[in-house]
Amino acid sequence: MSLTDTIVALATPAGTGAIGVIRLSGADAIQIANSIFTGKDLSKQASHTLHFGKITNGNVVIDEVLASIFVAPNSYTKENSVEISCHGSAYIISQIIKLILSKGARMAKAGEFTMRAFLNGQLDLSQAEAVADLIASQNAASHQIAMNQMRGGFSSELQALRSELINFASLVELELDFSEEDVEFANRTQMKNLILQILKVITRLINSFELGNVIKNGIPVVIAGKPNVGKSTLLNALLNEERAIVSEIAGTTRDTIEDEMSIQGLRFRFIDTAGIRETDDVIEAKGVARSMEKINSSAVILYVYDASKTSLSELQTIIAEFKPIIEKNNSTLFLVENKSDKNTAAPYEIEGLRHIQISALLKTGMQTLENELVKLVDLAALASGESIVSNLRHAEALQNAATALEKVLNGIDNPITSDFLAMDIKQALQHLGEITGSISTDDLLDNIFSKFCIGK
């Protein structure tokens, strides 16, 4: 794959829309566009200008279009770029792209515009990843994270951390390289405090990964319960469509069914499961095992029960059974009393658990359930614009940095010599650098020379 040629792709979703935007990028982008464009000479137009004209193939007019000109380096890819807005017919679009290809451009690979933006220094790695996330974001919250990250919010927080750490590393280097001189030594208590402070921020970022991740991929909500308590009916009510087959027959749902739904801008992934019971039916038994698996891997468990058929003590036994699972996975258990239309008795009082009465069939109580689900997400963190990590690579790098910093702490407590401390610090810096760009020894020395009086 060459990185210097001119690439073309349809920038709007395929299918018939009112308009389609075809994007070209590369050294020859403007020249190629100009060769099929009848109107002004595009090669002589200023950057960031818009021009009306016709796309023609020989004498045949294909469409009337608007061409936007971006002259390198003032474009997203930092290359010459043209965006042609044409009418949104699949035929017209394919004709124009074919024509452009015949003039020497080639089809862009998935993500290639962003890759070029990265390779040309427009974006750093985490920003480029954010663009990919942004394009894929399907709900308000993940859109916000991706936007924040693309604007550098995430990188800049790490940059700040990095420079604190460089300060610290410089002090240790100073101790090592200028040990013969009258230099100040790195105060171990202060060092420790600094590391603890940095660890706190890193830990917060690591923890935010869980939040970032669920926002990006949808919060898994499993609907569990005994057979025939109305789990599938609840799923259908939440999705507002007949997704699962419902019947009066216990054990109708034999396998798990998943679907996604955006509630108040947050993406949830609902998983309907086979009712849990002892069964001799081989297929149903497999379904039950699958249910347990899903319960174990979900952030939220909606435990649905039929109050008319479940006693308080029975319910308490079930809660006790769930307890270890919840504790292990740090998940949340919701009690959902279904069929409130049939059962008029007051709900059981159970302390410390969210408890909602609904009728999935009549769709009553659904709004309350949705509100409760949204409440689970730490919206405060989102709204405050705090950095949230939503990318596995970043989370791993942070985790590695944290491990290295823990080692430094350990090294301070059980004194190891500062050259080994320095090595652990360097490791931490390197892991942070994997996200934002790496540290060089020149950074350290510059820091030393600018701050400390050294030299015999």
Place this chain on the structure above:
Amino acid sequence: MNSSYDVIVVGAGHAGCEAAAAAANLGSKVLLITMNMGVIAQMSCNPAMGGVAKGQIVREIDAMGGYSGIITDKSTIQFRMLNRSKGPAMWSPRAQNDRMRFAEEWRLALEQTPNVDFWQDMVIEVIVEKGKVVGVKTGMGISFNAKAVILTNGTFLNGVIHIGEKRFGGGRTAEKAATGLTEQLQSLGFEAGRMKTGTPPRVDGRSLNYALMEEQKGDENPGHFSYKDIEIPKEQRSCYITYTNEEVHEVLKEGFDRSPMFAGRIKGLGPRYCPSIEDKINRFADRNRHQIFVEPEGIHTVEIYVNGFSTSLPEDIQLKALHKIPGFEKAKMFRPGYAIEYDYFPPTQLSLNLETKLVKNLFFAGQINGTTGYEEAACQGFLAGINAHRNCTNEEAFILKRSESYMGVLVDDLVTKGTEEPYRMFTSRAEHRLLLRQDNADIRLTQMAFDMGLADQSRLDRVNDKLAQTANIIKYLKEKSIDPAAINQILVDKETNEIPHSVKLINLLLRPQIELLDLAKGDTHLQEMLNNIPSEFIEQAEIAMKYESYLEKEMEMVGKIKNLEEKVINPDFNYQSIVSLSKEATEKLLKIKPRTLGQASRISGVSPADISVLMIHMNN
């Protein structure tokens, strides 16, 4: 007069001497030209060798058969292993030397090296034909022919000395500057720059009151630099420490209006880590005292080097300020401190073998490349000597990796990044410093030097013996268990926990409090093993075991970047054809012509994105 040589070395400082010795020992016919045969291997600044990172360099030169370590050992008047309290990568040998003895030993060593001829004269021109150097022309009008020329002009090129408002041409105090050569090199297309350095006053030791200072003794069991186990002189000297104070600073400030630095008469950039005393007072005004090291210049001479008091203020101010320092109240000055400005050639004009890119077979080494320090100069001279010889014999360039030596780090830094201020080595410049230790320079480098004919058989035998003995000890400690009864008392004495049942010896060695010699007290066989080998071998085994996990991690990191370091870029690679490289990167890459992708990644202005682009293109 013989006028045809393989290698001509211009300048006989630390770089020139090592260059001449290395080329001659490899078999080249060498001519060493110096302006003054009376001052070969002069220590122009402080009378000391080694120190943190620099000591490691001297050990490396020695491990490869260079002379600096041997000469240092023969002229040592105080030896200290610095940083003993830190990890083994930080242990750094440092010696105070008898300045006169040092120079004499170097001269005698060169005189005894077959293949080295001498000529006292000033080189004013390198003779270049068809892009290749063929000889030099001197001030006396003599031409010498050579296949290769190494320039090691130090601070002599258009050197200007400043003391207060006085200024005069000179390469060192009381020595003439070298003129003409810079201009000729510039006419060939070389880019030259200006740098500055300085030196403190020398005083009469008989006029000092040492009772007011802190004594700094050498090590009780002094070590040495050379792997040849050269005995250092028995008689040793102490250094002393004293401090400036606010009164001293006030006096110095009186001379600021006559300071060539502050008045802007000095244009060259000086080293930030070796500032003059006026610079320290100026930049770090909040500090009310600065440390002064009082160092003897020799075993017999009374001359004293006032380390930490480098200055170019007027000589009357220098003396007046000295008198305010505790112990210096009646100090008599022998020579004032001064600043010196000189020409250097930005080292990005060199390839990794220290040959200029512009003129074939022309090499630059030492301060001419913008470095500072005897050790930095010596190792460049040594490597230039090797490579000049190899060019004469059409052998491939000898280039050391960053992961195998400080010498490799130094050359790679210079050639790849260039330097704006005088470049000094620090351990923090070496990303793999845990591997580049003073205890293992021989293991890292002697075999290579032996293979090219520079290190002799006895050096190699010693390395192989060291490796074998070390492996023996490690094997023994990993296999042998020790009973509580035999070792518990020793453990208690060392303030560490007793063992309830027998354990492998190596497990006990991993305790920070325990050394090999402690274990030997509880195990007679181990004691016998250790009795029969040099303490250096014991140290080597101990380091290998105690720091195994860190060393392994460092090796892993070397492995990670191996791909980049080993990816050789075709010298004719057409950077301009890649439009996705940034303009700055393209320019820098064209100028530096990195040998590998790893080297390319260290060029400032070449971003990780540029490297990805290069990598993608090179894989195509």
